[in-house]
Amino acid sequence: MAPTPKLLVVEDDPNLGALLAEYLRVKGFEVDLRADGEAGLQAFRGAAEAGGRYDLLLLDVMMPVKDGFTLAREIRRLDAQAPIIFLTAKSMKQDTIQGFQAGADDYLTKPFSMEELVLRVHAVLRRSAGLGLGIEQPQHHTIGSYTFDVRKQLLRRGEEERKLTTKESELLRLLCLHRNGLLERRQALREIWGDDNYFNGRSMDVYIAKLRKHLREDPEVEIINIHGQGFRLAAREQA
Amino acid sequence: MAPTPKLLVVEDDPNLGALLAEYLRVKGFEVDLRADGEAGLQAFRGAAEAGGRYDLLLLDVMMPVKDGFTLAREIRRLDAQAPIIFLTAKSMKQDTIQGFQAGADDYLTKPFSMEELVLRVHAVLRRSAGLGLGIEQPQHHTIGSYTFDVRKQLLRRGEEERKLTTKESELLRLLCLHRNGLLERRQALREIWGDDNYFNGRSMDVYIAKLRKHLREDPEVEIINIHGQGFRLAAREQA
DNA sequence: GGCGATCAACGTGTCGTTAACGTTCGACGG
DNA sequence: CCGTCGAACGTTAACGACACGTTGATCGCC
Numbered sequence: 001m002a003p004t005p006k007l008l009v010v011e012d013d014p015n016l017g018a019l020l021a022e023y024l025r026v027k028g029f030e031v032d033l034r035a036d037g038e039a040g041l042q043a044f045r046g047a048a049e050a051g052g053r054y055d056l057l058l059l060d061v062m063m064p065v066k067d068g069f070t071l072a073r074e075i076r077r078l079d080a081q082a083p084i085i086f087l088t089a090k091s092m093k094q095d096t097i098q099g100f101q102a103g104a105d106d107y108l109t110k111p112f113s114m115e116e117l118v119l120r121v122h123a124v125l126r127r128s129a130g131l132g133l134g135i136e137q138p139q140h141h142t143i144g145s146y147t148f149d150v151r152k153q154l155l156r157r158g159e160e161e162r163k164l165t166t167k168e169s170e171l172l173r174l175l176c177l178h179r180n181g182l183l184e185r186r187q188a189l190r191e192i193w194g195d196d197n198y199f200n201g202r203s204m205d206v207y208i209a210k211l212r213k214h215l216r217e218d219p220e221v222e223i224i225n226i227h228g229q230g231f232r233l234a235a236r237e238q239a
Numbered sequence: 240m241a242p243t244p245k246l247l248v249v250e251d252d253p254n255l256g257a258l259l260a261e262y263l264r265v266k267g268f269e270v271d272l273r274a275d276g277e278a279g280l281q282a283f284r285g286a287a288e289a290g291g292r293y294d295l296l297l298l299d300v301m302m303p304v305k306d307g308f309t310l311a312r313e314i315r316r317l318d319a320q321a322p323i324i325f326l327t328a329k330s331m332k333q334d335t336i337q338g339f340q341a342g343a344d345d346y347l348t349k350p351f352s353m354e355e356l357v358l359r360v361h362a363v364l365r366r367s368a369g370l371g372l373g374i375e376q377p378q379h380h381t382i383g384s385y386t387f388d389v390r391k392q393l394l395r396r397g398e399e400e401r402k403l404t405t406k407e408s409e410l411l412r413l414l415c416l417h418r419n420g421l422l423e424r425r426q427a428l429r430e431i432w433g434d435d436n437y438f439n440g441r442s443m444d445v446y447i448a449k450l451r452k453h454l455r456e457d458p459e460v461e462i463i464n465i466h467g468q469g470f471r472l473a474a475r476e477q478a
Numbered sequence: 479g480g481c482g483a484t485c486a487a488c489g490t491g492t493c494g495t496t497a498a499c500g501t502t503c504g505a506c507g508g
Numbered sequence: 509c510c511g512t513c514g515a516a517c518g519t520t521a522a523c524g525a526c527a528c529g530t531t532g533a534t535c536g537c538c
Contacts (some may be wrong), residue, residue, distance in 0.1 A: 073254055081265050105353065109434065127354075151421050153465055165493055166467055201516090203495055209519055225517065227503055404482055442484055444528060451529095466492060466527065 005055040005125055006030045008047075010040035010071065011087065012063040020058070023114045024121070027194050037066025044075050044082075053079075056125055060087045072104075083128040085120060087112075118194065141176040144221040144235045148172060155214055162214055167192065171207050175223065175233040184230040244294040244364055245269045247286075249279035249310065250326065251302040259297070262353050263360070276305025283314050283321075292318075295364055299326045311343070322363050326351075345416075348430050355426060362416070380415040383460035383474045387411060394453055401453055406431065410446050414462065414472035423469040 007029050011017035014035065021033040032047075032054075034040040040059070047054055057075065059068035072084050086107040105124045108117060141148040146157045153169040155162045164172065170192045175183055189196035189204060208223055208231060215221045221235040246268050250256035253274065260272040271286075271293075273279040279298070286293055296314065298307035311323050325346040344363045347356060379388040385396045392408040394401045403411065409431045413422055428435035428443055447462060447470060454460045460474040 069254055073257055076258060076261050152471060153468065163465070167494065199496070202497090205517060206495080206519080208517090212518090225502095227516065406483070438485065440527090441486085441529095445484080445530080448529060448531095464528065 004028060004030045006032070006047075006052070007056050007058060007121070008032050008034065008040065008043055008054040009058045010034045010037065010043075010063070010068065011058070011060040012036055013060075020114075020117070024118070027118050028190055029121070036063050037068065037071040039065075040071050041066070041074055044078065048078060054082065056121060056128075057082055057084045058087060058121075059084060062089055081128070083124050085124060122191075138176075141173075141179075142237055143176065143179075143215065143233070144218040146215065146218060146221065148176065157217060160217075164214070167207055168210055168214070171204070172211055175211075175231065179233050179235065179237070182226060182230050182232055186230075188230065243267060243269045245271070245286075245291070246295050246297060246360070247271050247273070247279065247282055247293045248297045249273045249276060249282075249302070249307065250297070250299040251275055252299070259356070263357070266357050268360070275302050276307065276310035278304075279310050280305070280313055283317065287317065293321065295360060296321055296323045297326060297360075298323060301327075324359060324363060351430065352426065355430075359416070380412075380418075381476055382411075382415065382418075382454065382472070383457040385454065385457060385460065387415065396456060399456075403453070406446050407449055407453070410443070411450055414450070414470065418472050418474065418476070421465060421469050421471055424467075425469075427469065 007024060009017060009020050009024070009031055011020060011033070012035050017033050017035065021031045024031045032043055034043050037059075040057075044054065044057075057072075059071055061068040063071075068086055072086070075082055075084070083105045086104045087110060088107055089110050105128070106120050108120060139150050141150070146155055148155050150169065150173050153164045153166065155164055155172075171188065174188050174191065177183075185201065185204070186196045189200050193200040193203065208225075212223050215223070218235075222233075224232045224234055226232060246263060248256060248259050248263070248270055250259060250272070251274050256272050256274065260270045263270045271282055273282050276298075279296075283293065283296075296311075298310055300307040302310075307325055311325070314321055314323070322344045325343045327346055327348050345359050347359060379386060379390075381387075385394055387394050389408065389412050392403045392405065394403055394411075410427065413427050413430065416422075424440065424443070425435045428439050432439040432442065447464075451462050454462070457474075461472075463471045463473055465471060
């Protein structure tokens with residue numbers, strides 16, 4: 001997921017579709033937009049034939065020509081692990097919705113906020129990153145004498161157990177993935193904050209400070225700044 | 240359970256059935272799919288005659304020809320310890336659901352996420368591995384010094400015995416399934432309430448409070464909030 | 479009416495951002 | 509080398525937004 005993730009949005013409402021595509025592009029995604037299921041399927045096929053691949057599919061459920069669920073089924077036949085997020089309408093009956101939702105990696109009920117959408121997209125991409133290669137995203141890191149549980153946002157050292165906030169956790173997670181290497185400022189900012197402006201940069205520095213505080217009981221663990229570049233988590237893998 | 244576990248999925252909705260089967264195959268299971276109870280029974284018999292055996296059955300409850308519950312009873316006559324997970328609809332009455340629970344190792348309420356399904360499948364397989372004789376897996380949990388009977392909705396501690404309401408019981412059940420792990424807010428809301436809006440969220444908080452009250456006699460049992468993520472039931476498995 | 483579930487309201491705590499100010503870094507000219 | 513300066517970074521505190529906890533009222537259904 002290092003470069004810009006590629007999304008396919010299939011949404012028949014042209015207004016909403018354009019809005020979604022535009023917003024997601026601003027947030028740093030590459031977006032293809034199609035207006036119905038048939039066109040969506042063609043886009044998916046086209047990408048596959050061109051040797052490419054969508055990282056994530058956003059499918060409206062209620063569409064003319066071919067609904068989102070049917071489309072999902074056909075796509076899953078081509079690529080069974082393509083991550084899919086459904087966009088469902090509030091007005092749908094629970095019963096009819098059930099089937100759709102069951103096959104999704106996630107789903108959003110309209111109306112939803114753009115912010116919420118981006119959050120979900122990131123979550124699903126993170127989960128499915130490296131899935132095809134059978135590389136499970138580690139849920140658990142060892143940092144010197146600490147252990148860090150990503151999902152539970154918990155940092156343990158012996159009996160001590162600290163709850164981390166979401167941002168602390170996300171940042172520490174990225175640092176762990178680049179352990180003893182360089183975590184670039186921009187990359188971290190874009191992945192966690194979605195945008196690297198001045199203020200987000202300051203915010204990130206605040207969180208670096210918080211993490212250093214959390215980790216300072218083990219003198220062998222350090223978060224080192226590389227001026228103008230980023231940060232490096234210096235720590236050995238095993239206690 | 241060392242090699243690929245073999246599952247039988249019986250689901251009349253062809254869309255959902257295909258999705259389930261494909262997803263589970265991607266996740267490393269061998270999957271047979273049947274569209275109604277009668278066909279499901281034949282598949283089960285066929286496997287037995289061929290000297291084989293399914294490791295787990297996933298049965299939709301509402302099906303034409305032969306519903307999931309009837310099918311389960313007939314299968315249990317042939318193999319009393321066949322692990323079974325039911326797929327139930329939200330719209331079902333609680334009463335009938337409780338009947339199903341009696342014969343189930345677990346059940347999922349539609350809509351559920353694929354992730355959740357795989358989690359439960361693994362859990363049941365783990366439990367049923369090396370189970371020995373045809374002991375029906377009782378649907379009850381140990382929570383610190385409490386025991387929780389899901390079917391009877393009873394929470395016991397020593398001589399004390401509290402009746403739980405339906406919602407209390409469902410919520411506690413989900414917490415138990417994720418014991419010491421994270422039960423995501425959205426997931427719980429969707430599974431129990433069917434929708435995660437503001438008010439359902441408040442409602443769930445009300446029930447979390449009630450459960451904490453029920454469980455506060457054992458100081459080692461805690462329901463911990465993970466801000467913005469969900470809840471964690473911290474408790475040891477055995478008293 | 480009694481009970482369970484939801485709704486509404488309000489208090490409390492947590493989180494993330496921002497501001498403010500201090501410190502370090504590195505380039506550059508003397 | 510050394511001194512200077514601006515930019516980048518470090519840290520703390522404060523604030524606003526919002527998630528959570530709790531209580532009591534209300535609704536709907538035996």
